[in-house]
Amino acid sequence: MTALHHPDHARHKLGRRWGLPRWRLVSMVCMSAALQTSPPVLAQTPPPLRVLLPQSLSAPFILWRDNTPAEGLDLDLVRAVAEHLHSRAELQPMPRARVESALEQGEADLACNIVPSPRYETSLRWSAPLFDLNLMLVGHVSAAPVDALGQLASGTVLGTLQGHPYPPLEALFGDGRLKRDDALSEDRLLRKLALNRHPYGLLSRQVLSWHAGSESMxxxxxxxxxxxxxxxxxxxSPRSRxxxxxxxxALEQLQQRGRIEQLLTRHTKPALAVVVSTQSSVRRINRQQLSELYTGQxxxxxxxxxxxxxxxxxxxxxQFLQGVxxxxxxxYRSSWAAQQFGGRRSPPxxxxxxxxxxSHLQRNANAIGYLPLSLVDASLRVVYMP
Incomplete structure (x- = not known):
């Protein structure tokens, strides 16, 4: 390389032209090279997913410890949504009555396990149904069992959740045939039922199954x-960040991939009902009686x-063998082996x-069996659920 075209000679000429010392010129050239080889700026991390948790909910959806959400199906679900979005869930407990208005005003991004109130059906963005909550009427031991809502006396008080709509019963509440007695949470509703503050209450099958065996039941x-x-x-929220x-x-993807079904299996019991015909004289049965009946005792x-x-x-x-x-x-087979010897007794x-x-239950008033809850209709009476 000739002296005329040597890089140092070129930089020396530029330095003389711009009136810069050689060390300043070298520094500028190095900085320019560094900028040209810098890595691209990474995409900004999404903000936290702000999630409202209705304080009216109880296990298996939300288990509270010291008024703080600790675990449950709802928590696992919203965390899975946040993970799908490469974000994290920021949990905000709130009274049920305020949840929808807070979402509308942009105070949070997401809330799950809420039934749409008519006022907010169009102002909020709603997911497709993810699964069914089976609404059940339950009664205190002193209350008469019923096979239909029409058997309840006019003006009967039902335990309900504050701020929670009940579409299947709104007409009955509207004309006064049934009356609401609102509780702030499902746990409090159960306690009021246990104390016989009202004879009947409305709770989901999932909540009742989780609390089975507890003092409140x-x-x-x-x-x-x-x-x-x-x-x-x-x-x-339409104003979600x-x-x-x-x-x-994200919710749709979780459902399609079977993640929500996995959460249901983990947190809830199967929807199984022990039933008889409505023509049967049997009104109720406990687990011990069922066990004795099905094992020949x-x-x-x-x-x-x-x-x-x-x-x-x-x-x-x-499900019946293990859960009931x-x-x-x-x-189960062994329990019947000795009894069948000599034809002393026959198994179910x-x-x-x-x-x-x-079909057999509908035709035989003295029979008892178990069915998926989805098959139970007005011809059958639920006498026990695990």
């Missing part, structure tokens, strides 16, 4: 009356009538599926 009768289903949905479309798409639930238990195939069989009888399939009648069981 000891004064409640075993029968249940299904009064309809409410869709579990999430609401997104994360684009509402992305939040709704008892033949009657009432003094004058033999009760015929039924077993059916399908996934409900294992608390036996494995092998233990075996039917091929749930539909066959339902």
């Amino acid at each position: 000891s004064s409640l009768d075993q029968w249940r009356l299904p009064v309809g289903s409410q869709a579990y949905r999430c609401a997104v 994360i684009e509402p479309r992305l939040v709704l798409e 008892r033949q009657q639930l009432e003094a004058s009538t033999v009760t015929a238990p039924l077993m059916s195939a399908g996934p409900e069989r294992l 009888l608390q036996l494995s399939a092998g233990q 009648l075996e039917l091929r599926d749930a539909e066959s069981t339902k």
Whole structure:
């Protein structure tokens, strides 16, 4: 390389032209090279997903410890949504009555497990139904069991949740045939029922199953009356800091990938009901009586009538054995092996599926069996649920 074209010579000429010392010129050239080779600026991290948690909810949806949300299905769900969005969930407990207005005003981004109030059905962005909440009428042990809402006396008071709409019963509340007694939370509603502050209450099957065996359930009768289903949905603020479309798409993706079904399996019990015909004289039964009936230790639930238990195939069989009888399939077979010897007693009648069981129950008032709750209609009476 000739002296004329040497880089140092070129920089020396530029320095003389601009009136800069050589060290300043070298510094500028190095800085320019560094800027040209800098890595691209990374995309900005999404803001936290602000989630409102209605303080009216209880386990299995939200388990509170010292008034702080500790665990539950709802918490796992919103954290999964935040993770899908590469964000994190920022949890904000709030009274149920304020949740929808707070979302509308942009105080938070998301709330789940709320039934839309008419006023907010269009102002908020709602997810598609994620699963069903089975609404049940339950009663204190001193209250008369009923097979239909029409059997309740006019003006009967039902325990309800403050700020919670009940679409299947709104007409009955509206004309005064039924009256609401609002509680601030599901836990308080259960306590009021246990104290017989009102004879009946409305709670989801999922909540009742989670509390089964607890002190708050000891004064409640075993029968249940299904009064309809409410869709579990999430609401997104139109002023969400994360684009509402992305939040709704995250919920849809979680459902399509089976993540929500996994959460249901983890946090809730199967929707299984022990039922009889509405023509049966059996109004209620406890787990101990069921166990004795299905293992041959008892033949009657009432003094004058033999009760015929039924077993059916399908996934409900294992759910019933494990969740109600608390036996494995092998233990159940063993319990009948000795009794069948010599023809002393016969095990429960075996039917091929749930539909066959339902048909048999409808035709035989002395039979008792188990069904998925989805198959229970007005011809059947729920006498026990795990």
